[in-house]
Amino acid sequence: MLHVVLLWPTISGMFLIMCAATIRTGMGEDAMASQPTTEVSLDLILRGICERLQISQTQHDLAEERYHAVGKWLDAEEVPRLLKTQVYAQGSFRIGTTVKPVQRNEYDLDLVCEFNLQKDTIENPVILLNLIEARLRQNALYADKLERKNRCIRIIYANEFHLDILPACPDPQTGPECVVVPDREAREWKASNPKGYAAWFLSRDTRPSVFGLARVEPLPDQETVDEKGILKRVVQLLKRWRDLRYCKDPDNAPISIVLTTLAAQHFVYQNSEAAALTAVLDGVLASIPPFGRLVVRNPMNGKEDLSERWDDAAVYSAFVSGVRNLHTQWHALVQRKGIPNITAALEALFGEQPTRVVAEEIGQRIQRARSSGVLGVQKQTGTLTVATAPAATITPVRPHTFHGK
Amino acid sequence: MASRLRSTYVLPLLKQRMEMCTEAPYLKLKHAFKDRCVWEGTVEPSGLSERYVVRITYRLGYDPQVRVLNPPLVRRADRPIPHFNGDGTLCLYPVDSGEWTAADSIAYTIVPWISDWLFHYEVWMATGVWHGDEPKPT
Structure with a gap:
């Protein structure tokens, strides 16, 4: 099976001496x-693939620098006190599960811009988007890089990444750290809790992973793959599979936060990426109800249905058939023998380039x-x-x- | 291939057999003659690898011959299998180089080299690159 064999040093005594003539x-x-x-094990390969999917240290530092700069600009002294905000990262950047995009060069990095305003005092949430946009337009650095989206303001750094800035207001009635954000059409509020979510996710796998074979070339990474827990690597693999599987059908692709939540919910600690992925896929498949659809809520804010896109039956069925297929392929893969056979199956799931490398x-x-x-x-x-x-x-x-x- | 090895000392066949028994029990003695032995068994070069049935044929004082009986080794579309003789034996060391002599124990040399060969063969199948030690270009 897929495992690391630990053998402690033994004094090679009598036994070896007996036949040690040559x-x-x-x-x-x-x-x-x-x-x-x-x-050599499947875990060793999966870990290597995750290393190749990582955002590089340079990119990470650049993103962090830019996001701090944006935060500072939005929260500068000259901004009226009423409009003070707190800017923080959410999503994969916050929890360490970014993966390289497949076809484009730009990473998505999500920021929350939390206003210290009562949501009831705001007539139309779209005002917050306007406020962010107006403030950013005052800075020549951002003015020509802005794009207005339904729920966020996007700053596009060509060929590097885009920062999506999502306005939010505190919603203490629902729970600590809960917020509301403008919904898709920006006419209503939607419940969320990015900080609580990240804390929940990180609490699902707190164990450092132990692996015998020290990495040969330390990759310059914000958090090396070895430091990352197994759950984060499972999420990276799922996201990579999603990017490849739905690359021709991106509108039906399951979104990252849904995959991340499902993985964390079904994660069972084992010191093996392969075993953890098996457990997650088995768990996800078993959780698909015979009728209706699977509902994936933010565990830290039950009002937020992360899987609301699955109200569209076509999107949901694209997920179900995708994950069923992945489950079958994965179970076949772990039974396979022969490095060429295994790498071919891994290439199909996670891409040729990282697998071959x-x-x-x-x-x-x-x-x-x-x-x-x-x-x-x-x-x-x-x-x-x-x-x-x-x-x-x-x-x-x-x-x-x-x-x- | 099987050139007679000039060696001051030839490890007795009985000694080779004993060491195969203790050091590589997965390779079983198939035939034993006065000056010749054949071992066969299943090797699993890595946890991800196929299980290969291999045969070692050794005539006392000559280079041991190693063949893979099953599964059949395959070439890549573009290239023949590296370090593989036309007669179906593996090239584990350069003959007459002194890397192996009849004074050496097969169990401590040929046997681990077979695993090394099979592993690099599988990686070569997967990637097209042979990573094992090769002679330095002159």
Whole structure:
């Protein structure tokens, strides 16, 4: 199965001496550190794919810089006190589940601009959109980058990302940190709770993931994939699958917050991305009701139906058939044997480019382990294992050169 | 392929057999003659890999021959399998290079090299690139 085998260093004593006449181990005595050993596994590949889906550190820093600048501008001293706002990130940027877009270059980053106003004092929520827009237009940096959307003001940084700024007002009657935001047509208020949602999501998987094989090249990331919990990686994989599956049908694609919520609701902690994804997909499939539609609410504000788009039967059925298909493909994938077969299935689900890069990286990793003398095979199965300490159950792979064309 | 190896010491066949028993029990002795042994068994080079049935044929003092019996190895559309002889044996080391001599234990050399070969073969199938050690270009 898909697992990491932990083998603690053993003093290779009597057993090895008995048959050691011709042993030349590649492992020096100094390598007797108490490091666990690792085998190639599906988790190793999934983790590698997630690394490739990450927003880069540069992009992350740039986005953060820009969003702070926007926040400062909206909340500058010259702004009348009544219109003071608090700007904060919401969505994937806040919870660390961004993935690279498939066909365009621009990431979506969502910001909330929370006014300190009673919602009842505002006749029409569209006023808040006007206020944000007017304030941004006063700054030459933003004036030519603005686009007005139904529910937000968008600042477009070509080829980098766009910042969607969503106005909100506090709604303390519903719950702490609850807000209301203008709805799609900006005629009514809609319940939400971005801060509470993020806290809930992060609380669903608080365990740091433990993985034996240290990453070879640390990727410059805001939060390395190793630091990310398993749930975040499961969400990244689901979003990536969504981006590919619905790339020709984007209007019917399940939205990120729905996928994120479903994943967090059905997540069961296991130190394995593959097992966690299986649990999530099984859980999602089991939760689809025989009649009517699945309702996914904001767990921190029951008034917010995150899945309201599924009122449209066509959108909902596109989700159901998509997730059923993913469930089938995934279960077939975990049963597959052979790296070429598995990577082909992964390419179909998560894209050719990241999968191929990761397959090559794993080939290089094993080669490097060989040349640094830490590669061995399990004596019972012949399975390659990276072991930084000698173990009685492992035969080291002595240096050799594959030859012939 | 099976050139006679010049070696001051030839590890006795009985010793090879004993070490195969203890170090690679998944490879079973299939035939044993006075100067020749055949082992067969199933290797799983990684947790993601196919299970390969392999055969090692060893004539005392000669280069061991390794074949994959099942599943059949396949070439990529554009290229033949790397490090693979025309007679269906794997090239695990350059013959006469001294990387393997008849003084060496098959269980400690050939056996782990088979896993290494099969793993790199699978990665090559998936990516088109062979990552295992290859002779340095001269």
